Amino acid sequence: MNNLQLEMLLNDTLSPQLIKDYCPNGLQVEGKSEVKKIVTGVTASKALIEKAIELNADALLVHHGYFWKGENEAIRGMKGTRIRQLIKHDINLLAYHLPLDIHPELGNNAQLAKRLGIKVEGGLEGHPQSVAMYGSLAEALSGDQLAQRISQVLSRAPLHIAPEMADKPIKKVAWCTGGGQDYIELAAAQGMDAFISGEISERTTYSARELNIHYFSAGHHATERYGVKALGEWLAAEHGFEVEFVDIDNPV
Incomplete structure (x- = not known):
């Protein structure tokens, strides 16, 4: 082509x-x-x-x-x-x-949700172009259980900041791959039990504790591997390209 x-x-x-x-x-x-x-x-x-x-x-x-x-x-x-x-x-x-973050099927957010077993319910900002999304787990998990699931899926342990009520169960989840940590306040305002992103800022720790919401920092690179990989697989399957995904190690 x-x-x-x-x-x-x-x-x-x-x-x-x-x-x-x-x-x-x-x-x-x-x-x-x-x-x-x-x-x-x-x-x-x-x-x-x-x-x-x-x-x-x-x-x-x-x-x-x-x-x-x-x-x-x-x-x-x-x-x-x-x-x-x-x-x-x-x-x-x-x-x-x-555009690759928000695509409803091939996007980073959609692909991360698929791997973590989160049912996508909509955009956190209330419109289809929302960079952050929200959904629900099939059954409630503890903070440690969700951290373990993220670790297994991404092959890296996330940084988990627990809220003041550390044993708060997690059913409703919002997330934004990459550097979306500042959506945590919107997630908390909309009644989410947990928020997942790639990065964390110093202020995020206090936000999670004081807003009573679990926060998981799972790595910018790790959370954004799957959109471009899915896009390449689609190009290969639907349009006949020879495609190879290359994952360059990045601990951030």
Whole structure:
């Protein structure tokens, strides 16, 4: 498929025009016109680019690309090194940030819920483009039990901040993959028993305790592996691309 046709296909699927984002979504670095082999991954790091080169990829599809709002526009230093490698090897870079978080089937939030056994009930902000979601567990769990489930699914132990009522059972859950810790107050206001995200801030600890809500910090990278992986699997199954997901280790 032509690289511009691939971008159109992904835009039609993820609808980036419906959400305001912090970076451009779609084709960020143009490479060869014909795309057959795609490597997918979370972040367009140097290590992931080198792996795409090694695998003879025509395109690299990621969740975290480049050209973020507020960053230095100059293509130099670390960013320059990365982009030069992409251009030198004629590799297309396609990136989808918030549109890949919120997609109802392929998105990071939906994929995390599927793996954790959470029934999705809606957007925490009350609209379909909500970056945070809420739902329910089939049966109530303790904080330790949910932490154990997260650890088993993500292969890493989450940081669990228990509320003042530490034995509070968990049935209603809200979550936002990546850096969504500040949705905890909205989750608590809407009666959630727990909130799951990737990162934690110093203030989040006090919010969880004082708002009587369990908080689980499960890793930005770990919670956002599954959207781009699902998107790649869809491209392979529905459109015949050769796709390989590469997970570059990241403890954060």
